[in-house]
Amino acid sequence: MKKIKAGIVGYGFMGHCHGEMLGTFDEVVFAAAADTNPEQLKDVPQGVHAYGTIDEMLKTEELDFIIIATPNPSHLEMVEKSAKAGIHIICEKPAAMSIEEFDKMTAAAKENQVIFTVHQQRRWDKDFRIMKEVYDRRLVGDMYVIKSQLYGINGNMHDWHIYPEMGGGMLYDWGVHLIDQILFMVDSEIDSVFADVRNVINRDVDDYFHILIKFKNKITADMELGTYYLTPKRAWFIGGTGGSAMIDGFGGEGKIVRTTHLLENVPGKITMTAAGPTRSFGPPAPGLLIEEDLPITNAEHRQYMVHFLKALHGEEELAVKPEEVRVVLDVMEAVRESARTGEAVRFKNNNQR
Numbered sequence: 001m002k003k004i005k006a007g008i009v010g011y012g013f014m015g016h017c018h019g020e021m022l023g024t025f026d027e028v029v030f031a032a033a034a035d036t037n038p039e040q041l042k043d044v045p046q047g048v049h050a051y052g053t054i055d056e057m058l059k060t061e062e063l064d065f066i067i068i069a070t071p072n073p074s075h076l077e078m079v080e081k082s083a084k085a086g087i088h089i090i091c092e093k094p095a096a097m098s099i100e101e102f103d104k105m106t107a108a109a110k111e112n113q114v115i116f117t118v119h120q121q122r123r124w125d126k127d128f129r130i131m132k133e134v135y136d137r138r139l140v141g142d143m144y145v146i147k148s149q150l151y152g153i154n155g156n157m158h159d160w161h162i163y164p165e166m167g168g169g170m171l172y173d174w175g176v177h178l179i180d181q182i183l184f185m186v187d188s189e190i191d192s193v194f195a196d197v198r199n200v201i202n203r204d205v206d207d208y209f210h211i212l213i214k215f216k217n218k219i220t221a222d223m224e225l226g227t228y229y230l231t232p233k234r235a236w237f238i239g240g241t242g243g244s245a246m247i248d249g250f251g252g253e254g255k256i257v258r259t260t261h262l263l264e265n266v267p268g269k270i271t272m273t274a275a276g277p278t279r280s281f282g283p284p285a286p287g288l289l290i291e292e293d294l295p296i297t298n299a300e301h302r303q304y305m306v307h308f309l310k311a312l313h314g315e316e317e318l319a320v321k322p323e324e325v326r327v328v329l330d331v332m333e334a335v336r337e338s339a340r341t342g343e344a345v346r347f348k349n350n351n352q353r
Helices: 012-021 052-059 074-086 099-111 126-136 171-185 302-312 322-341
Strands: 002-008 028-034 049-051 065-068 087-089 117-118 143-151 188-197 210-216 220-228 233-238 243-248 252-258 271-274 276-278 289-292
Touching: 002 012, 002 049, 002 052, 002 074, 012 028, 012 126, 012 302, 028 052, 049 052, 052 074, 074 087, 074 099, 099 117, 099 322, 126 143, 126 171, 126 233, 143 171, 143 210, 171 210, 171 220, 171 322, 210 322
Parallel strands: 002 028, 002 065, 028 049, 065 087, 087 117, 143 220
Antiparallel strands: 143 233, 188 210, 210 220, 233 243, 243 252, 252 289, 271 276
16 A cells, blocks of 8 residues: 655644654655744654755655644645645634635635645544434434533633734634534534623733533533633533533543423422522422433543545545535634624624624
8 A cells, every 4th residue: 555645834832743643554655744943843753754845845855745834824725835836735723814814815725626624533422422322323313502611721822822923822722622513513604693702811812711602503602711720621411302411521521411291380488599599590309300421431632543545535524524624714713803892793694794
């Protein structure tokens, strides 16, 4: 079998992660790495050629595909140069700083007839895949709300994440993933986007956001992220007419809860509870609630590359399509607009504003 030669431009933290991933595929040769910082190239694996610029790498190497892991504002330049060289492209997220930039990328790929996709590997997070299975199989009936929550304790941004002009902040970091997951899960057009985006302890970039996406199928997606909650948490909740599904943690630990019967009326007798006198929110009667296991799914980030290689061989379509990435960017722009104006942003048809 002919080996597939891959190059990485931008050999920092994510570049190293990509290099390690490539090493797990027998059919792929990690052939070259390029970075303008010589320090990043000191530990390239044996046999990998190191270059100071993408121009030197593209001029010297015969690559089948390239992974772009440079700072966000340089993605357009790197994509256009790679496409012109006739090399297939995986670009790190966020792919572009604007929809206009992204359209230039897709145009360059189309003009040069190369594959162009974006590294949205968190479509293969275990917790997400379990909840997508709940959604796809309608395991909790007709659904009305999906909650995706991520809370951290570190607070301060780091490295280039502190600079707005570099695409710093949490919306451009984790927000891209959380939005992509929801849009990949919910099979409906968007009705509207409403958002609150804040700089809690970071002066120049956002470290908190709360996003509500209303879909035309009557489902509301509720995404909240905060880096300064001081209570680390990754959680999911899906509410439906047939029960509730919940996850606590990236490992996918959770359950489905159902009720054995719906109350025909609220009991007339008032009882004292920790919540005070209440009938609607008192403790459930014995046997009213039952718990079930969540579906089992096998998911790992390596599957992103498995699917990309199949697309490279023409065996299947791209798992992450450029048109899907474009919608994510459009939603992100709507989030910024809504946070600035305090108003919901309406979408029209086919997830277009």
